[in-house]
Amino acid sequence: MKMGFRxxxxxxxxxxxxxxxxxxxxxxxxxxxxxxxxxEVWEEAEIAAEIATITGLTDExxxxxxxxxLDAEVVESVNVHESIKLGTTxxxxxxxxxxxxYVTTIERLGRxxxxxVCYNFMPVFDxxxxxxxxxxxxxxxALFYDQKVVDGLTPEKLIADMAAGxxxxxxxxxxxxxxxxxxxxxxxYQGVTHGDMYAHYKYFLDAVIPTCEEYDVKLGVxxxxxxxxxxxxxxxxxxxxxLATVLSLNxxxxxxxxxxxxxxxxxxxxxxxDAVRTFMDRIHxxxxxxxxxLPGGSFTEVGHRASEGSVDTxxxxxxxxxxGFTGYVRPDHGRHLWDENTTRRPRPGYGLxxxxxxxxxxxxxxxxxxx
Numbered sequence: 001m002k003m004g005f006r007x008x009x010x011x012x013x014x015x016x017x018x019x020x021x022x023x024x025x026x027x028x029x030x031x032x033x034x035x036x037x038x039x040e041v042w043e044e045a046e047i048a049a050e051i052a053t054i055t056g057l058t059d060e061x062x063x064x065x066x067x068x069x070l071d072a073e074v075v076e077s078v079n080v081h082e083s084i085k086l087g088t089t090x091x092x093x094x095x096x097x098x099x100x101x102y103v104t105t106i107e108r109l110g111r112x113x114x115x116x117v118c119y120n121f122m123p124v125f126d127x128x129x130x131x132x133x134x135x136x137x138x139x140x141x142a143l144f145y146d147q148k149v150v151d152g153l154t155p156e157k158l159i160a161d162m163a164a165g166x167x168x169x170x171x172x173x174x175x176x177x178x179x180x181x182x183x184x185x186x187x188x189y190q191g192v193t194h195g196d197m198y199a200h201y202k203y204f205l206d207a208v209i210p211t212c213e214e215y216d217v218k219l220g221v222x223x224x225x226x227x228x229x230x231x232x233x234x235x236x237x238x239x240x241x242x243l244a245t246v247l248s249l250n251x252x253x254x255x256x257x258x259x260x261x262x263x264x265x266x267x268x269x270x271x272x273x274d275a276v277r278t279f280m281d282r283i284h285x286x287x288x289x290x291x292x293x294l295p296g297g298s299f300t301e302v303g304h305r306a307s308e309g310s311v312d313t314x315x316x317x318x319x320x321x322x323x324g325f326t327g328y329v330r331p332d333h334g335r336h337l338w339d340e341n342t343t344r345r346p347r348p349g350y351g352l353x354x355x356x357x358x359x360x361x362x363x364x365x366x367x368x369x370x371x
Contacts, residue, residue, distance in 0.1 A: 001320065001325045001327065001328075001366060002027050002028050002328050002329070003025045003027055003028070003328075003329055003362070003363060004028035004030045004074055004285075004329065005026045005029060005330055005355065005359065006031075006076060006330060006355075007029050007030065007054070008031075008169070008347065009032075009034055009050065010053065012169060013346075014169075014340075014347070014352070015346070015350070017053070017054065017070065019356075020070065021066070021068050021070060023356045023360075024359075024360065024363070025359060026070070027070065027071060028070065028071050028072070028328055029054045029070045029072055030074045030118075030328075031050060031072055031075060032075055032076055032077055032078070032172070033046055033050060034172065037079075037175065037178065038079035038081040038175075038178065039081035039083070039091075039098045039101055041101045041104050042104075042105040042108060042109070044111075044112075047108055047109060050072070051072045051112055051113070054070055054072040055070060056069075057069060071113075073115040074114070074116045074117075074285060074328050075109060075116070075117045075118065076118035076285075077118045077172065078102065078105055078106070078109075079119065079172075079173075080119055080120070080204070081093055081095075081098035081101075081102075082124070082185055082188070083095045083097075083098045084098050084102075085123055085197065085200055086188050086189065086192065087196070087199070087203065088188070090184065090185065090188050091181055091184065091185070099207045099208065102204075102208055103211045106211050106212055107211055109215075109217055110212075110214075110215025110217040111215065115216065115218065115328075116217070116218050116328060117217055117218070117219055118220050118222055118258040118285055119219065120224070120225075121197070121201055121221060121237055121246075122173075122224050122225075122235060122237075123192075123235065124155070124182070124185050124186065124233055125155070125173065125174070125230065125231075125233075126172060126173020126225070127173055127263070128145065128158070128225065129145050130144060130145055130153075130161075131143070131144040132348035133336060133341070133348065134300060136302070140337050140354070141341055142300055142349075143300070143333055143348055143349045144298075144300045145226060145266070145298055145299050146298045147296050147297035147298045150230070155231050159179050159182060163176060189233050189234075192233075193234060194234040197234050197236045198236055201236065201249055205219075205250040205255055206250060209254050212252070212254040212255075213252060213254050218256050218284040219254060219256060220256050220257050220258030220259075220283075220284040220285045221237055221256075221257055221258060222237070222258045222260050222287075223237050223260055223263040223264045224236075224237050224238045224263065225262075225263035225266065226266035226267070226299075227263060227264055227265075227267040228266075228267055238267065239267065240270070240271070240274070240275050240278065243259075243275065243279060244279075253281070255282075256283060256284040257282055257283045257284065257285075258286065259275065259276065259283045259285075260286070260287035261286065261287065261311055261316055262289035262290065262311065263287075265291060265310065266291060268293050268297075268310070273318075273319055276319040276320065277319050280320075280325070283325070283327055284327045285329070285330075286320070286330075287329075287330055288304070288317065288329060288330075288331065288362055289301070289304060289331060289334075290302050290303060290306065290311045291309050291311060292308070292309035293309075301334075301349065302335070303334075303335060303354065303357070303358070304354075304358035304361045305361055313361075313362070313365070314365060317365035317366055317369060318365070320366070321365070321366050321369035321370045322369065329362065330359075331356075331359050332349075332355070332358075333349040334350070334351055334353070334354030334357070334358060335351075336351045336354070337351065337353040337354050338353060340352070
């Protein structure tokens with residue numbers, strides 16, 4: 001198992017590579033080119049420059065005796081254009097053009113040494129929360145989902161609220177360039193069924209997987225977040241049965257999962273440990289985090305420790321340890337602690353401190369179960 005830590009790039013993150021390098025056990029920086037829109041080709045020079053930034057040490061580092069290096073083997077994410085999900089031309093791009101660009105990007109990432117690419121297949125919106133800095137009883141803040149608020153919101157109001165809460169930092173899944181065309185997207189999804197989405201999904205996988213196999217890049221789909229339909233749009237990566245269906249669309253091991261246990265567990269009926277054990281041989285990347293279920297379908301993010309919430313993070317890490325998991329793992333959606341609620345306000349869910357604490361909790365469990 002290799003421990004990773006998500007980083008959004010120079011000038012786009014309150015966390016630095018120096019911060020990440022000092023977290024014991026972290027080997028992999030989980031990265032992306034966050035200025036690229038879904039459907040765009042990633043240029044070789046851009047890829048090489050970002051990887052060099054992540055993996056390199058400067059003379060200043062060496063003068064301080066720094067020798068630890070990080071790898072850049074996991075990308076999160078190469079976003080899937082809406083035309084692929086819809087199976088038709090939308091936002092000025094055809095499905096086949098978007099797939100051709102995706103294939104080119106996968107080839108270039110493979111040549112650069114990337115081993116896993118995370119993506120999602122959620123329609124219109126990516127992850128969804130109603131409060132980005134919700135106060136918790138210990139004085140920290142965290143991401144929060146209030147079902148009653150969602151029930152009373154229009155998608156247009158939600159887009160405006162998210163834009164207002166992110167500041168100058170990019171928010172993957174909520175790109176203003178794409179959501180400026182929300183009316184077109186909303187119209188395009190009218191009448192699209194779950195069955196339609198799976199058919200379009202299979203078309204995508206069958207087109208992309210041969211390149212993944214050739215260049216040794218495993219795809220890992222991220223579960224829907226939250227793991228149920230929203231605003232009438234069909235979500236198809238929500239339940240255990242959905243995950244099995246997605247894996248059956250293309251039998252290649254390169255068609256796999258980024259099993260985010262927090263997202264998967266946002267449905268209170270989900271059994272996270274069972275999912276880990278069931279799909280172990282197709283899990284290439286996993287996010288281990290905790291949420292606490294509240295009445296009425298609401299939930300809040302909490303610390304990674306199992307007793308803090310509703311997700312059995314102990315059982316999850318035990319399952320990975322017993323299987324000798326060789327993929328990548330990262331903590332996820334930490335609370336905002338200490339000066340992150342005052343002078344060092346981070347991207348929501350992606351501060352330094354609680355995610356660093358999370359790595360140590362997860363590695364401690366791994367070490368205990370592997371010993």
